[in-house]
Amino acid sequence: MKKRLLSVAAAAFFGVMLNAQQIKFEEYDLPNGMHVILHQDNSAPVVTTAVMYHVGAKDEVKGRTGFAHFFEHLLFEGTPNIKRGDWFKIVSSNGGQNNANTSMDRTYYYETFPSNNEQLGLWMEAERLRHAEINQIGVDTQREVVKEEKRLRMDNSPYGNLFNTIQQNLFTNHPYHGSVIGSIEDLNGAKLDEFKAFYKKYYVPNNATLVVAGDIKPQQTKKWISEYYGSIPKGTVTPKNFPKDEPITKEKEVTATDANIQLPAYIFAYRTPSNKERDAYVLDMLSSYLSSGKSSVLYKKLVDQDKKALQVAAFNQGMEDYSIFAFFAIPMGATTKQVLQNDIDAEIKKVQTTLISDEDFQKLQNQYENQFVNTNSSIQGIASSLATSHVLMGDTNLINKEIDIYKSITKQDLQNAAKKYLNSNQRVIINYVPEKK
Template sequence: MQYQINKLSYFFMKKSLIALSTLFMLGGTSFAQKVAFEEYDLANGMHVILHNDPSAPVVITSVMYHVGAKDEQPDRTGFAHFFEHLLFEGTENIKRGEWFKIVTSNGGVNNANTTEDRTYYYEVFPSNNLELGLWMESERLMHPVINQIGVDTQNEVVKEEKRLRYDNSPYGQIIPQIKKYMFKNHPYRWTTIGSMDHLDAAKLEEFQAFNKKFYIPNNAVLVVAGDISNVAQTKEWIQKYFGSIPKGESISRQTYKEEPITQQINGTYEDPNIQKSMALVAYRTPSMKTRDARVLDMISTLLSDGKSSRMYKKIVDENKVALQIGAFNYSQEDYGTYIVYGLPQGDYTNADLIKQVDEEITKLQTELISEKELTKLLNKYENQYVSQNSSVEGIASNLATYYLLYKDVNLINTEMDIYRSITREEIREVAKKYLNNNQRLVLDYIPAKDKADKK
């Protein structure tokens, strides 16, 4: 399964959409055009969004559920991600092990991914198999088979994923360590993959209860995107396969508040899988739904996106203090985390690198960026908009996300207007508001063999 939270590998990577194939690319002339869609609700509370584009003979059926790692109990972490795997085990009408065979034998591909905030499943089929895609997703929702065989099988799969992505991966503990320091009350403090001990201890009835609570039509959005020129027929199929699914009980969600960070937090982590130290600085930021979060996105682009960015030019090219430098705003539904990372070069230390980072942030807090820099930023965001909506898979994911997490589907067309309205003064003020030394974590991420040297 695609696993969103840890797309780090050696270095951090920003959020990206995975292109399924050039087959699914839309015509170039339509990139910057408005994304047309229709939305409505079924009687059971399931939200439906349709996007018709017949430029390629493919269609995506996708369902996003409003359940992620933050909806778990502290002693049962990892459930949301576990279900990303478990719900491919089979249904009452799809035998165990047959799901992927059905998809591939009908010319399709499928996948799923989980974050702290939601879980997303999708199939891509030739458009003449749209009904099949709808039936399969309705089966996942209405008739999942959750038994001990499936739980035991996927338990081993998830353990191997954790070993690969976290335990044995260079710099694989960066996100877990940052979360541990940045959040004390909020469930964001644990990783999406969760604790293997928690999964081992869970009884079958607990997995069944999790499914019953969160996998309900009134906690989901269905998106059908691509070649659905026969919209009336599509609606009939949606009603046929999803309309009869019973509405679930309303979900009561707890609100978690984190106290402001008022003095610098210092931490150290020793990673046995690395040979080169990494300097890490993290600041808590507001929900991704806020305007400030978007300004922070632009700040990270200004500071570290590409070799012409401020930090790369100054710290890597000119001063040669770092081999690599980067910054990004890790946006989430309730809070975000602004992370700066870098690998010091030669005899330079993590502290030397952080000092250089502080100088660039101070400059951003005290001086307006140039008009040329602002224009360059906006051009990059225009290109990013084009990229994110250049495939039907990207459009489907964005439509689901904007509905479920932002509560405004039309942001797929208007969010770029928000970025265009951000001013140079606003960039300076947001940097002053969130990126201060007394509001941050400084994490010394070092090789385990350095332990004796640091005593």
């Protein structure tokens, strides 16, 4: 009885936490098409100003890859009102922090300042959008920065090109077959006018979503937004009509080499639906059941009990147009690829034919409720979630509703998704092996 009372108390506490996590926001469009999302939280004296541009690596053209990520670096070079090299100095000297990141689908910039510098953050992001400096000095400087990043993160890092190898083999027609960082040869070959054209095409207000979250006074914030962003001219947004890939109906096996590894990795990858679809949430939960934490089924079997694998994982990479579900395993000792494949296939077969236990299902539900609370526990996290929900998911209020989607998923849904998407004729097997000396 005592245990039951404790669990009820815990559930009640979690219910309060989830209700407290309801994120209130206001959204509207400026006349130039820029979407604005405001979230007021006066509990701490900080404000995050963030802008998400709906341009990522998939928007690049063949022969000129890497532009979206390159601009993540280039647009810190300055503006007519921010001298080259001063961006980070201005932020840090005013008690702030900032960063940017790029994916296949979007590019995201943000500053977090003490709330008495909210106006500064809004002005800086407007400067970036209105008239960023695109000149040869900046291009040459940032090209070297990107080269070094590629060397460190990919070319000289163990398994650094593994995810790109998955993309190259899962996608043929859709531009997800490329990589976010792109080709250095393409960046080297690009002329200054091409960088200017990319900026003019994609860095327009009607391709951007501005989020201001934190200790704000909405009416004052709106005045600053109107002043700094309202007069920026509207651009022409190109429709995103990307070629689609035919369904995979026959198992394909490829081999890739990596000079930086001593142990092979084996990947079993599946092309799955867009992260806008409910099945993407189901597959995300299924990947957690299979390999999230040391108590997950794959880790317990292959790493802990049988000691056949040094590492094993199932991951679901959600993207705007398609997603990727993949199993990853590094063998232990003399374990062969076939042994790992057989064991992974056996676990897939189990979830296809047998409902997971009530205990495992409840653990999954708890895990996602906890994840929901943690994701939106900071102003920066809330700003990112609001922007992502609007730009990539088409519904800003998903910041509040996503937990309900996960809570609606049943054990039968998990089984159905495994049966629908994780069949051997729908996958690409990648043997990612050491390069022979």
